Amino acid sequence: MDDKWKKKTVKKDTYRKILKYIRKHWFFVGLSLIFAAVTVALTLYIPILTGRAIDGILGPGAVDFNGVRNVLQTIVVVIILTSLAQWVMNVCNNRITYHVIRDIRRDAFAKIEILPLKYIDSHSYGEIVSRVIADVDQFADGLLMGFTQLFTGVMTIFGTLGFMLLVNVKITLVVVLITPVSLFAASFIAKRTYSMFKLQSETRGEQTALIEEAIGNQKVVQAFGHEEESQKQFDEINGRLEKCSLRATFFSSLVNPCTRFVNSLVYTGVGITGALSAIAGGISVGQLACFLTYANQYTKPFNEISGVVTELQNAVACAARIFELIEEEPQVPDRADAIELKHADGNVSLDHVRFSYSPEQKLIEDFNLNVKPGQRVAIVGPTGCGKTTVINLLMRFYDVDSGEIRVDGTEIRDMTRKSLRSSYGMVLQDTWLRNGTIRENIAMGRPDAAEEEIIEAARASHAHSFIKRLPQGYDTVIAEDGDNLSQGQKQLLCITRVMLCLPPMLILDEATSSIDTRTEIRIQKAFAKMMEGRTSFIVAHRLSTIREADIILVMKDGNIVEQGNHAGLLEKDGFYAKLYNSQFSV
CATH class of the missing domain: 1.20.1560.10 (ABC transporter type 1, transmembrane domain)
Structure with a gap:
């Protein structure tokens, strides 16, 4: 009944x-x-x-x-x-x-x-x-x-x-x-x-x-x-x-x-x-x-x-x-008195953060981190340890279960999502391009960008050369998700998109995973220049790409098990050293 x-x-x-x-x-x-x-x-x-x-x-x-x-x-x-x-x-x-x-x-x-x-x-x-x-x-x-x-x-x-x-x-x-x-x-x-x-x-x-x-x-x-x-x-x-x-x-x-x-x-x-x-x-x-x-x-x-x-x-x-x-429940709306984050310095702190995607399966427990403006933070660890989850929390794609995340001393739930996310430049392992011209895809974050600025950003990311070889150059129309481009070319365009905006904070989640070694070396140099004075979070599986990071966070089962720079962590001969040596062992 x-x-x-x-x-x-x-x-x-x-x-x-x-x-x-x-x-x-x-x-x-x-x-x-x-x-x-x-x-x-x-x-x-x-x-x-x-x-x-x-x-x-x-x-x-x-x-x-x-x-x-x-x-x-x-x-x-x-x-x-x-x-x-x-x-x-x-x-x-x-x-x-x-x-x-x-x-x-x-x-x-x-x-x-x-x-x-x-x-x-x-x-x-x-x-x-x-x-x-x-x-x-x-x-x-x-x-x-x-x-x-x-x-x-x-x-x-x-x-x-x-x-x-x-x-x-x-x-x-x-x-x-x-x-x-x-x-x-x-x-x-x-x-x-x-x-x-x-x-x-x-x-x-x-x-x-x-x-x-x-x-x-x-x-x-x-x-x-x-x-x-x-x-x-x-x-x-x-x-x-x-x-x-x-x-x-x-x-x-x-x-x-x-x-x-x-x-x-x-x-x-x-x-x-x-x-x-x-x-x-x-x-x-x-x-x-x-x-x-x-x-x-x-x-x-x-x-x-x-x-x-x-x-x-x-x-x-x-x-x-x-x-x-x-009628599905929408995401929790911005508070009525939420502030606009403008000209962020890049001071990011995570205090006693707890989070899990489902109550039955715990993931991040009592996570603490304090990042000063301009620091480069690398996050490493085995698959499923919570690296990408930290990025999701920083961007507020998910809200923490408990604890606080602060940017420039303000809790991120007290600021608008749009202003928070526009303060980050994000390059992911999974690329996303829409149906349109190369120019439109690059200028997505800055539709009003001048032609010279778009070309300069493409030169910096080493995408300019392959774009000029396309039938109509920057006016070439690409299919949905860029299916008529190689994976490496799609990733170069996503990197160019961020280089055009140059926000105060950067998130690079396996940003060079689909790029050949020679181009990667060039892009690493471009990244180094781009990251100067900007707080940067780098998620990497290839540990050779994060040697120059100021702080390396080694994660395991949602917790930071080691923290330090590359040389110091190798001297400890702990979990990071095992991960690093496993990639270079014969």
Whole structure:
């Protein structure tokens, strides 16, 4: 019962959130309703005119040609007006739907921008993409169908009943008594399709995540001969998607035949009752023809609405997943009185810092460090010891569990994230480039940089020579993530980006890992010049690159086990000496 109650609550909340987005476009909703009413009224007026035309044919040789001609002319005008009203209604519906979708996608992407890194790290990129793209598209289809057919369908039902009551009350009662069977059939099936469509949407997201991962890492898959295992994994998810899609489609497809069967009963009941009434002289032949047309028009919306209800179940299931993303807890916002960090000196201290990604697995325990302005701090240690985690904490991608991190004496949680991060220049082992020109990628941190400054930064990072060899030089357009460049070239561009900004503090996380030895020597010299007077944090596995560091922090299991300069640590013959010698032992 609790599970059923929870599902009902989720559905109600989802409907409420959808209406919240639709409410912004109340003018076009009202306009759509008005033209839907006009469309229905004019459509229902046509059978009355048709009945009059039939009644104008009194018998062989007794036809009221003038009357029939006038009625036919009126029908033509009504059809033209109906088409025009329907067109305006569809324009309004499309506008509402795609404006709502635009707003939802904008809110979803805006939320992604402020989500804590913890959420991004714990969810596959493909699954997030599936929510923003595929689920929103599915929701759009259902919403558009709902606006287009639901409004006119409901109005047609009530309008037809009204017209039928005007013609003959007894025959109308026959229609009304059989109708609940159709409603019961549609409601019974629709209630059971929501959970199936929700499972289908979730499985589709899982499949999208796998495809995105496989395509993005196709080289790795092929290099390690993982194609067969990858195919098996895809087939397993694809098989589950097939089963849940078939179940959802099968149950939803039952609605239309069931309602059509009931509708046939309605038509039959109207035909028999109307024929008997016409024989008895209760109604004319024209009125009977009008009634039969109304019976068709009355039952038709039930077929359409049953299809809409099924599609809406899918749309609501997709919308629920989108709203889950939109309503995720954002990262802790900057405090109202947060200060702007300007012209940082580079004095950084970590006092009794504790942090772990999950409560069950401890990582950094009682970490203490005091870095003076201009010092070069190297962080070394085995994989998983917490080197990159320290960088994440310094940049405030994650907040500490306890303790404090201060920059120039101010706790970093008391300053804005933007000003803190703009005070750091960061070059990571994993490069990131966007689709655009080389110039745009270099100038990302300083869009207003002059051409001479960009070229000077490229010369300093030794990227200028390879850029000039590209087809259009600095105007060469690179693909997403720079896939048409080598890994070393991509890393040179990321280094150039930092050299252009030259902030007061630097973070170099394996910044030269993908560069050949000859170029690395040149870049190390450029780094040495760049780091003069700047506080620098250097994460390195190749210990030969950090010999000149002022302080070397040797980390193990989240703690600093040794601290000092290169020569002093070698003399200690401790953990650092073992790490260093292991890289140069024959």
